[in-house]
Amino acid sequence: MDFKGMKNYLYWLYCQFELITCSYLMEPWEKLLFYTFNITMLVTILYTAYIFIPAHISMAFQFFWHFFGNQHENTVSVVK
């Protein structure tokens, strides 16, 4: 468990994020604003994903089961 290496890598990733989005150049209050906005958006997206994706996946499964699903029910009723 290379914690130091992992921490260095995460710090490096954070630096890259700062450089790419120009937040390296921002004053502290601008950084606060920017990070708040970003984290809020991220949390919103993750929350939406958490709520809706399982429902969507189960709907998709049901849709696909219909193609094979009819035969399945038929076999069940024949066995009965």
Next chain:
Amino acid sequence: MANPSAVCNGHLHHHHQKQNNLLKSGIYKKNGITKGMKKNGISNGTLYKKTFIEHFEQAPMYVAVLTFLGFGVGTVFGYLRDFMRAWGLEKRNVATEREQQKDFVPLYQDFENFYTRNLYMRIRDNWNRPICSVPGPQFDLMERVTDDYNWTFRFTGRTIKNVINMGSYNYLGFAETDVNALKTVTIELQKYGTGICSTRQEMGTLDKHVELEQLVAKFLGVEDAMVFGMGFATNSMNIPALVGKGCLILSDELNHTSLVLGARLSGATIRIFKHNNMQSLEKLLREAIIYGQPRSRRAWRKIIILVEGIYSMEGSIVRLPEIVSLKRKYKAYLYLDEAHSIGAVGATGRGVVEYFGMSPDDVDVLMGTFTKSFGAAGGYIAGKKDLVDFLRTHSHSAVYATSMCPPVAEQIIRAMKCLMGLDGTTQGLQRVRQLGKNTRYFRRRLHEMGFIIYGNDDSPVVPLLLYMPGKIGAFARRMLEKNIGVVVVGFPATPITESRARFCVSAAHTREMLDTVLNALDELGDFLHLKYSRYSKSSHPELYEETRLELED
């Protein structure tokens, strides 16, 4: 030496492809080997006596996307700050119009001012740094800090000593304070003083100027030369004397501001051809001759081609043999600005004309500056005697500008004598060779490390691409922390997505200094993730060190 898979200038010329293929088989020197590439009865292979390799590699697509993202965030915050400034939520440090002018046409709303206020100000501490020593291979910087995010600076009083200088145009290392070297300059200073107090045509022509002009003419191998006090003014004040209304100027896309200003001041029609692109130039020449002037369809009085020897933002060298053959075919004139290439390229430092093995008679107007390779200030124009005599009477600079001051003229004389070997030593030639070696070493190591470098393999100007605006500031600041001074360039001197760091290799840099810089670049390249090149060489650079053949010594 050459990377066989390097991507050349986007407009691939057939015969460069041939050269690349031949490089793979190990042939370096070539002379008329390409078959079936005849143009005007001259075989294409004899145009270029040595290999011409230029790199303009494009970065991977994600780099462009992330650059735009960075600029997008910067722009959004720029609008936010402008809003806060307009509504009084933040103190205004910028220039704004007065209350009475609010209903007039706005002065500061265009993109350039927006960019300056919101993006340039944030990283402004990397430019205009005052130095307090001679700009040799190492120099001293005055330490500056800012309390309000680069709006104002104050000096702490300390100096940062022995910063390695990778930004000054000191190609041959003549910016030195060695007393023995400057002996003649001191004598002349005591004899003439410093001021001239007159223009060339009044009482400002000294015997020193005559001596210098004859020396410059001898150095370049032309009939006559004229020197001026300022390099920028040489271009901007002499082009209007040479061309006027009814003439056509064909100027390269990336020409320096002095050439652009001179062209605009002259009143001639200006047409721009793509950078170093001979097909574009030929097309413009043909159109000019076929269609003539815009409304009257008369023939152009003069057609002049303005190019530079080495382009300082790209590090590319002009394709002189092709331009000269084009100019001969279409009967145009050629004005060559050798600001960065005189002293820096060529076997004995005589510029691009010597680099390509051509004769100085091929170029009609040879212009250059003494600022870069000679450690002085000023410019010259050289060519046929008729041309120079004309300029002596008709140039704005000769009539109105003060002439070069004598100690500076003496510095140029001693530097040129050193280069030509007239002072009895081989120091000049050693400097030129050292510059060539340093250039090739530096470029090769940077290519191996995986940075994207633009330009010709022989040019001492090395632009390293940074692309993202956030990295411009980070790069310059961290290099200064490691005691290395670099020049970074962004918009508007370069296209907005191609910001770069520009290194100027000098003959005065020792191998240790270059190694220090290269190690620092290696580290910084990994930390900032700047190694975008897809063509980097093997991971065993030591194998390349001494086994290359130095054919062009």
